Amino acid sequence: MIEFMQHLINGLSLGSIYALIALGYTMVFGILQLINFAHGDVYMLGAFTGMYTIRVFHLNDHPSFSSLMITLLAAMIGCATVGYAIERLAYRRLRKSPRINVLITAVGVSLFLEFSGQLIFGSDPKFFPQIYTPQLNFSAGELRLNPLQVIVFAISLILMGVLQFIIFRTRLGRAMRAVSFNHDLASLMGIPTDRVISYTFMLGSAMAGAAGVLVGIIYPKIDPLMGTLPGLKAFVAAVLGGVGNVTGAVIGALTLGLAEEFLVGYWTPTYRDALAFAILILILLFKPTGLFGVRRSEKV
């Protein structure tokens, strides 16, 4: 029972990080029908922005909650800028191109970020400095809770709540939903679609940036290729929840995190990275709209 609870907690904290990345995927897909392959690498850049912020401002000299917040904010702003730049420089020019071209560009951007990351940061793993060591004790009986995991889980829940608020309660959110519903009609209604798409990219990238820092706190080893696999897994999570559906993405990500953790805990760790893809294939075969997706009929 203790073991089960432990896996449950690990799975949820892993899943919450997937969720933050998956949100960006699902938002961009909802609005552009584009799999932004580079999203996982934005998450990587978030971790590195966080690391350099800590180093430059020596935030790890006085580990505290506020220094965590500063790092988080810096990474989110940094990633939002990167997300804006990617959209502005690459995807916007391809708005009218065949989708396959946009997809190839996305793959190109992703690899460009990864390998220029290797050139700039070096390909060896870097240590993410400790910036926050909470003096909280969440242990109950034999069950040991890593306070960092709880903090990470809480922060990601808050961020998801904020995003939910933006999408469903603000003018920008309404514009985003309108553009994703029908791009051309939205633009006829006077919605500046290009700007809305930019904001979507920035919001999604900021979430990925936050995920990068949060991962850095729990697993303090970061490298330029760290974004590839979590990025793909987060995409699987987004598909699992029904791509384009914000709540679905979160639930899908938590499911995936739990599934991975239980696979590793109870069966075999070797197939960990294959699990996500197996889930993806099964879901696309049996319920291509995902758990909470809406079926869109294809027009001739």
Place this chain on the structure above:
Amino acid sequence: MYAETTDIQDQSVIQKTQKKSGIQTLGPWAVVLSLIWIAHFLSPALDPYYFSILIYAGINIVLAVSLNLVNGFTGQFSMGHAGFMSIGGYTAAFLTTTLQIHSPALLQDPILGRLIFFGALWMGGLVASLAGYLVGLPSLRLKGDYLAIVTLGFGEIIRVILLNIDAVGGARGMPNIPLLTDFGLVYSLVLLVTFVIWRLIRSAHGRAFLSVREDEIAAEAMGVNPTRAKVRAFVIGAFFAGVAGGLFAHNLRYLNPQTFDFNRSFEIIIMVVLGGMGSITGSIVAALFLTIIREALRPLQQITGLDLRMVIYSLMLITLMLTRPNGLFGTRELPDFLPKKLRSRLTGTSYTEEVKV
């Protein structure tokens, strides 16, 4: 594009009534084949370094042309070509290494050894195409981006499975594979894959592939079963990827699952995209060009100590998509650039005026 299909019907009529000439007959292919073998027997006179680069380029050509059948001619974006390559490579290598342990003399024989190797390559291709069938049947019902990510996922799954099979070395890799790949064999297979796909595209099956690329719904209305056409293209593509994997294994003499990661698939994709999706000769030129560029960049890498290759590849891909999304050749082939008279003599077809759509 619709004009092209009517043009093709004309062509088939012409082919029946006219005497065949040019590359529609076997003649020119046989000439190239003999040139390849002449070059092969002259090879000891040349610098072995350049020859090894050419062998590597040949393997890349097989990969690029076979991927072009799927990504270019059938319009399905597969990102798991390295997975099929690894299956073929491992199968062929497993067969030859087992044989080498039991009766090493057989592989030493210049003729019998080649025949056995050819058989092993074929087996590798068959196993890879079986995998292609199993992967393709469910996933090719998906479209565009989904297909891309599923094939990528399958590539990863294959890699993870190979990492866990102890009989082929698992994560340690598979050493001591006999050196069987040589220039003549590689380029004979380059010629074979070019021939098969060149002729396939001009057959009824190949036209079905093209029609699926252009408009799936219209193709279905014309009686083409899109899923079946896609699976066929995928299986043939996987077969040649498997053969290329076998060539690769017996050239490098060592296999490791990590060699066949996503970056390997990506390298093949960029060859196809650079050459032009839907151009066989484009893929050949791009594969040669990129392999040579890679070697040319090696000194630069030694000076700077940085691996610039992938950065250059990815930048090239982005620039290509932004400025010339059809690649170097588009859907045209090398003979299409020749003057019309020469072209009709070379390809053996009389061209009607091309209608721009």
